[in-house]
Amino acid sequence: MKATNLSSAQTIRKVLGYIKRYWFLLALSIFFAAVTVILTLYAPILIGYGVDKIVGKGNVDFDGLKGIMLQISVVVALTAAAQWIMNTCNNRITFQVVKDIRDKAFRKLERMPLKYIDQHQHGDLVSRIIADVDQFSDGLLMGFTQFFTGVMTILGTLVFMLVIDYKIALVVVLITPVSLFVANFIAKKTFSMFRLQSQTRGEITSLIDEMIGNQKVVKAFGYEDDAMERLNEINGRLQSCSLRATFFSSITNPSTRFVNSLVYTAVALVGALSVMSGSLSVGLLTSFLNYANQYTKPFNEISGVVTELQNALASASRVFELIEEPSETPDAEHATVLEEVDGSVTLDQVYFSYRQDRPLIENLNLLVRPGQRVAIVGPTGCGKSTVINLLMRFYDVDKGAIKVAGLDIREITRKSLRENYGMVLQETWLKSGTVRENISFGKPEATEEEVIAAAKASHAHSFIKRLPNGYDTVITEDGGNLSQGQKQLLCITRVMLSLPPMLILDEATSSIDTRTEIQIQKAFAKMMNGRTSFIVAHRLSTIQEADVILVMRDGKIIEQGTHDQLLAQQGFYYELYNSQFAV
Structure with missing residues (x-):
């Protein structure tokens, strides 16, 4: 029985099931992600205070500025340490999950009925356990690096902006769904393309494995040109689907950056009017603009790695399909251990x-x-x-x-x-x-x-x-x-x-x-x-x-x-x- 193709959502749920085993490292990563975000968001406030201390001709508070600079230095150092610990946790989770998946895939291969092995290209099975798992590893590591800090940065900046000026914050919130819609639309389009890319890559692995294992026969019958034609045909299909997948995923980042630039422009315009009316200081406007950048940065980063993320999910779905294939019929519950054999x-x-x-x-x-x-x-x-x-x-x-x-x-x-x-x-x-x-x-x-x-x-x-x-x-x-x-x-x-x-x-x-x-x-x-x-x-x-x-x-x-x-x-x-x- 052939397993059905897994959707992106189903694949994500299965990945989360593996990650759940390392809840302590996950909790530690989330904690230090929160520390990183809080410290990162506190820095613009200090910068805003610093700006207010130097605004006005001949009105620079050097003593106050020196204290703020010292605080900024401490915040930067603590942020770097928190990021290092968070990334260490993420690396450990990623490679433990990848190890678990590869182990499970190989154990499943050992329990597969011979009928399945005989009916599938051996190179494709190798590609799933080696190349697809490696691809998944790269994407998962990027996802971990961006996900927690990204979500917390978005939530944290919204809170800080609402505290400073809720009217300007509402402008940001109203434009945000446009960026999410663009990223989600393109991501759905690219998943199927990256899945096709993984399948075609498996075909190439199978062909190369076949040619290497039978090189003497290939040479004896002068099959080199035919083998090259087969490789060119598969390679052409791989090039085509890879280009389509990469093209669609690559327009995500420019699209979200355009939307985010609109957010920044709207904040600058509304903030400038607030400064002119006297309801907002120049320093707080500087902080607000920093927060607008901080708010849009996660969208840009995530859209920037959408290629790897979609590729990783497509590769992971192929591995999970292998894992979910029916194993050979297990031994009967009370199966006999054959010891005394008469040979009949x-x-x-x-x-x-x-x-x-x-x-x-x-x-x-x-x-x-x-x-x-x-x-x-x-x-x-x-x-x-x-x-x-x-x-x-x-x-x-x-x-x-x-x-x-x-x-x-x-x-x-x-x-x-x-x-x-x-x-x-x-x-x-x-x-x-x-x-x-x-x-x-x-x-x-x-x-x-x-x-x-x-x-x-x-x-x-x-x-x-x-x-x-x-x-x-x-x-x-x-x-x-x-x-x-x-x-x-x-x-x-x-x-x-x-x-x-x-x-x-x-x-x-x-x-x-x-x-x-x-x-x-x-x-x-x-x-x-x-x-x-x-x-x-x-x-x-x-x-x-x-x-x-x-x-x-x-x-x-x-x-x-x-x-x-x-x-x-x-x-x-x-x-x-x-x-x-x-x-």
């Missing part, structure tokens, strides 16, 4: 499809006795790897049931189910770290002797010793300079180290040379002894010793038996076998 596996009238409109597996039945070696063969797309996905419960069946040791796997905890399987896939996966860490991935407590023994059993020990630092050689997540065969040997070693009661070998030796494959097949034979094993293979020569061979086509088992029995039937398996060995 049953598939009872199993139906499954990746898409409802495209049936794949229908009424699949299979009974695997403990310790049996079950080979699964068939043409591409017949459902071999899908059976493996269902056995591991990467996907749940649509109908029917899969049972291990007599228990429906939906009534078993996923963790304990998967701990009882050792799996080697055609696609290798290694993490950044040492060779030793990659081998002991499933058994971190393994001793050095156990790791070396597993490597010798898989015939990986010899090439590992030739590496610069042996078992302590650091490799990247793609295996660095290791060959595909060497990477697969490390994955095989990983399984040989943990030796669980059931094994899944999905084209486990597809990238290994024939000589090494023969040696590994011997090691596999020893490893599979007494263990239930599922072997997916295209090379039929590798599965001739299997206890039972399942021949699949279009999601169904069409033939079943030993190698000799299937050849004697002269059916589909017979045709597959002869097609591989025909001269």
Whole structure:
């Protein structure tokens, strides 16, 4: 189920929910924001007093002026200290909130059903957790810096202006809604544009991730120009939506400044008339004009960062949508922890499809006795790897049931189910770290002797010793300079180290040379002894010793038996076998 797009208001509410956890820092920030504003607003009064002490020829009160200058110096110093503490609190809140959101997004990604991961561009998911969260961080920090002081400055200046002269203050209040209307109108327009910008940025991340991960294929097939065309097309759309978003957001500041200039002009005109009538001193008019500037400044500052704020909200909405995606179906409330495993596996009238409109597996039945070696063969797309996905419960069946040791796997905890399987896939996966860490991935407590023994059993020990630092050689997540065969040997070693009661070998030796494959097949034979094993293979020569061979086509088992029995039937398996060995 796809999450709906969040509106700006919904996103703000969710952000406030995260901020609420740090209420103490928030209260501290508000307190020092209030101190900053009060001190900032007190300064114009002191300036006004100073002006009154120097108005008039030969009538300058130097002693009084000296005392006022000292007070102004103290106020400025205290304001700077209060601002520093407030900004420190804001920084702490911002980066704590960002950390919480990124942690939650990554934890959600770990709990996502594989169906979601398979159906979404990986680069876009990376962009949401990295780029979008960073963008949100920048905007949130700017928002915190401006928001509290801005609101308090507006309220404080209104109070001071009302005390000095309520008539002039009313002029300011009446013109203010125009500025708010302009800023609000433009902000609504820019949110959708910045959201589109974030989505398009995710597309670019996906494309670049795809090209980097498959650079050898790109070069081998001369796809560079096509890749560049795709990048130019997406980049063009990104440029277009970014320009529109930035243009609309950039006119906010000039628009609000124009309105605020009208406020300042109105205050100056009405104030000048008040001075001429004698109801207001020149010093108080100076203070009033300062307050008019102080009052309009928050509007200008907020409108000045509206680009970042709208961009941040658009980015945050994409992250929250990821967080709110449905997690994979949780383990049953009283799910069993699988401990004593006899190795029996049953598939009872199993139906499954990746898409409802495209049936794949229908009424699949299979009974695997403990310790049996079950080979699964068939043409591409017949459902071999899908059976493996269902056995591991990467996907749940649509109908029917899969049972291990007599228990429906939906009534078993996923963790304990998967701990009882050792799996080697055609696609290798290694993490950044040492060779030793990659081998002991499933058994971190393994001793050095156990790791070396597993490597010798898989015939990986010899090439590992030739590496610069042996078992302590650091490799990247793609295996660095290791060959595909060497990477697969490390994955095989990983399984040989943990030796669980059931094994899944999905084209486990597809990238290994024939000589090494023969040696590994011997090691596999020893490893599979007494263990239930599922072997997916295209090379039929590798599965001739299997206890039972399942021949699949279009999601169904069409033939079943030993190698000799299937050849004697002269059916589909017979045709597959002869097609591989025909001269």
